[in-house]
Amino acid sequence: MDPIILxxxxxxxxxxxxxxxxPFQVIIPNIEEKIDSSKSAIEITQIIAKQKIQxxxxxxxxKQIVPWILSAxxxxxxxxxxxxxPESQNEAFEFIKxxxxxxxxxxxxxxxxxxxxxxxxxxxxxxxxxxxxxxxEEINFYIETGxxxxxxxAYRIQGIASCFISKIEGSQSCVxxxxxxxxxxxxxxxxxxIIE
Amino acid sequence: MDPIILxxxxxxxxxxxxxxxxPFQVIIPNIEEKIDSSKSAIEITQIIAKQKIQxxxxxxxxKQIVPWILSAxxxxxxxxxxxxxPESQNEAFEFIKxxxxxxxxxxxxxxxxxxxxxxxxxxxxxxxxxxxxxxxEEINFYIETGxxxxxxxAYRIQGIASCFISKIEGSQSCVxxxxxxxxxxxxxxxxxxIIE
Numbered sequence: 001m002d003p004i005i006l007x008x009x010x011x012x013x014x015x016x017x018x019x020x021x022x023p024f025q026v027i028i029p030n031i032e033e034k035i036d037s038s039k040s041a042i043e044i045t046q047i048i049a050k051q052k053i054q055x056x057x058x059x060x061x062x063k064q065i066v067p068w069i070l071s072a073x074x075x076x077x078x079x080x081x082x083x084x085x086p087e088s089q090n091e092a093f094e095f096i097k098x099x100x101x102x103x104x105x106x107x108x109x110x111x112x113x114x115x116x117x118x119x120x121x122x123x124x125x126x127x128x129x130x131x132x133x134x135x136x137e138e139i140n141f142y143i144e145t146g147x148x149x150x151x152x153x154a155y156r157i158q159g160i161a162s163c164f165i166s167k168i169e170g171s172q173s174c175v176x177x178x179x180x181x182x183x184x185x186x187x188x189x190x191x192x193x194i195i196e
Numbered sequence: 197m198d199p200i201i202l203x204x205x206x207x208x209x210x211x212x213x214x215x216x217x218x219p220f221q222v223i224i225p226n227i228e229e230k231i232d233s234s235k236s237a238i239e240i241t242q243i244i245a246k247q248k249i250q251x252x253x254x255x256x257x258x259k260q261i262v263p264w265i266l267s268a269x270x271x272x273x274x275x276x277x278x279x280x281x282p283e284s285q286n287e288a289f290e291f292i293k294x295x296x297x298x299x300x301x302x303x304x305x306x307x308x309x310x311x312x313x314x315x316x317x318x319x320x321x322x323x324x325x326x327x328x329x330x331x332x333e334e335i336n337f338y339i340e341t342g343x344x345x346x347x348x349x350a351y352r353i354q355g356i357a358s359c360f361i362s363k364i365e366g367s368q369s370c371v372x373x374x375x376x377x378x379x380x381x382x383x384x385x386x387x388x389x390i391i392e
Contacts (some may be wrong), residue, residue, distance in 0.1 A: 020356065116272035132377070142392040160216060162369060163390075171357060172368035181328070184359035194359075195337040 001194065004162060005091040007052040007071035012158070013178040020180070020194060022187075029055035029071065035084065041077035042124050045109035048073040051118065053113045066115035076153030078104040081151040092148035093139055099153065100164065101133035106153070106175040112186050123186050125179035127170025129157070134164055197390065202249040203267035208354070209374040216390060217378070218383075225251035225267065229279065237273035238320050241305035244269040249309045250317065262311035264388060270373040272349030274300040279349040287337055288344035295349065296360065297329035302349070302371040308382050319382050321375035323366025325353070331359055 003023040006013060017024045029052040035044055052071035060066050076083040079100060086092035109124040134142075142161060148154035156159035157168070157175040175182040187194060198339040199219040202209060213220045221261070225248040231240055248267035256262050272279040282288035292319060305320040330338075338357060345348035351357035353371040383390060 019354075019361065031243070132381075138391060157368075158215075162367070162376040163216065164377065165367070166377050167366060169360070169365045170363060171361070172353075172364070180358040181360065181362050185328075195334060 002068055002192070004068040004070050005056060007056050007069055008177075010072075010177055012156075012176050013072060016173060016176070016178045016180060018184075020067055020184070021192060024070075027056055027059070030059070031055045033073075036146065037082075041056075041075050041080070041082055041105070041107050041171055042109070042126070043106050044082065045073040046111075046122055046124060049109045049111040049122070050120070053111050057113065066113070068115060069113040070110065070183075072108055072110045072178050074106065074108040074175075076106055078102065078105060085150055085152055086154045089143055089148075092154040093143050095154035096131075096134070096142060096148070097137045099155070100131045100139065103128050103130040104153070105115055105129070106170075108159075108174045108177055108179055108188065110179065110183055111174060112190055112192075114190050114192075117188075121186055121190055122167075123179075123182045125174040125182045127168055127172075127174040129165060129175060130167040131164050132166045138164065176186075198264055198268050198388070200388075201252060203252050203265055204373075206268075206373055208352075208372050212369060212372070212374045212376060212379075216380070218390060220266075223252055225249075226255070227251045229269075231278060231315060233278075237271050237276070237278055237301070237303050238305070238322070238345065240267065240278065241269040241303050242307075242318055242320060243304045245307040245318070246316070251308050253309065262309070264305065264311060265309040266379075267356040268304055268306045268374050270302065270304040270348055270371075272300060272302055281346055281348055282344055282350045285339055285344075288350040289339050290343070291350035292327075292330070292335045292338060293332075294328045296335065299326040300323050300349070301325070302353075302366075303355070304370045304373055304375055304381065305359070306375065306379055308386055308388075309379055310386050310388075315386075317379045317382055317386055320373075321366065321370040321378045323364055323368075323370040325361060325371060326363040327360050328362045 006024045007029045009028045049071045106127045147159045202220045203225045205224045245267045302323045343355045
């Protein structure tokens, strides 16, 4: 299998590619993730994931063959309000206070660039995540674990936050940031077959 | 926090307790997991999880204080047919052939024994898992990865099988074998609080 450039620094995305036995190399795209509030959450993830691909293509010398490039972008959306990565402990508390007792959506778009065909394909996965009601004591306990650092919506579903998540509808890997079924399906449609 | 006896050899269950920062010790219960076909899948998991607890209690000298004991049992159920762990590569192929293109249920019951109160509490989690249609080539590719060994229903949701799982409704940890939200909730009701 050809190696893929993964345009993401996320260790969890790297773990998923390893689990799928896909050879890859990480190049972190240099883009500013600006959220355009006139767009829907799905559009935003698609725009940012495409920008990540373009940033990698631009960084490769023009005579060099551009191989497969994969990018992904994930946001947490509650009633059309987008929650990014909290910038402080207080903001993390506010985000969890908003999410508790409600169902929100985790949205991940993945973009695959085929360097031979110079074509781009895109897929979006949406997963509903339900938090049970939490006391302020529970929110504080959670915040003090520090698990909110660098996580969209201030939680990671594979971490201690899952004590307070009663249900998901979709896939865990979508919430983690790289939906496995959609990735497999997209690779297959593009002729990149992980079955040998 | 008091250490808990985990009545299970499953490494994934151990990982979940570690993630929750619960101190534990593993004692593997010596029971024969017989499936009584007159019972429902939920009843079967509850009966076996209780038998695991009882086997641990019986193995502890009578004067010794019995602490907290936690057990769990998971089955895969498709249209009321229970799929256990496949005994051969052929049986693993048959199981995946049955599951592909359909939605089945992963059922996990957890039992917690409180040694001080000599009381037992039980909870059951059910998660719907949808496999997309698979070609025989895809099933063979999957079977040859060997990931079916020792897995109820011949798959592990955290492994390569997730390429073929389009959706779950419930929780990933229920399918893995130790539902995190239900465990947290049960511990809390029993006064074993992981929040300090």
